């Protein structure tokens with residue numbers, strides 16, 4: 722089930738308390754990002770994504786609201802993964818702790834290809850891995866998994882969303898932290914890599930996306 726709706730409203734409307742087995746999400750980082758700049762026109766490839774250019778106070782309030790909903794709906798002992806980059810990482814970790822999550826690790830996604838930046842070009846992002854509850858928390862599938870993941874990013878000219886993540890990245894999370902038939906939720910679907918990965922691995926899925934054009938892309942991909 723996917724909804725073209727604000728995730729905070731969507732969660733209140735469609736998700737019961739402690740009903741979700743896994744949350745995987747990639748929120749706006751508040752960097753005013755519209756994708757890498759095109760070589761010819763010098764313009765960003767896409768429009769700035771929704772809620773990515775707020776004041777710090779507005780962003781904090783928005784983040785608290787969706788994180789509180791995420792905390793409410795996640796089952797005790799289950800996992801949440803939140804994508805973020807180094808600039809917003811300290812805030813996101815702090816806010817996740819404040820709503821009650823216990824931070825377990827930070828996965829470093831090595832995109833295997835350099836991106837933007839001109840003093841040490843960016844090649845990594847973080848994925849915060851946290852749980853709800855402190856005892857008997859769920860374990861990831863294998864004891865041999867490490868916290869650096871080398872998965873190629875989608876190259877600029879193939880992107881259909883400015884912050885598009887590869888499906889293989891999301892599939893790794895879903896397989897490690899949930900079982901077939903369980904419910905996976907994404908609060909910020911974008912172009913839908915979590916939705917597609919959940920469908921391909923036989924999980925149930927609920928996702929929210931506020932921007933109609935991205936919502937339609939996910940709808941089409943799922944069809």
Ligand SMILES: C[S@@+](CC[C@H](N)C(=O)[O-])C[C@H]1O[C@@H](n2cnc3c(N)ncnc32)[C@H](O)[C@@H]1O
Nearest residue numbers: 727728747771882885886909911912930931932
């Ligand atoms: C960082 S992007 C996610 C990109 C996605 N991981 C992908 O690979 O395509 C965040 C997405 O959240 C959406 N968004 C922003 N505010 C939202 C809100 N309040 N509720 C639902 N979606 C929202 C944006 O339109 C954007 O597509």
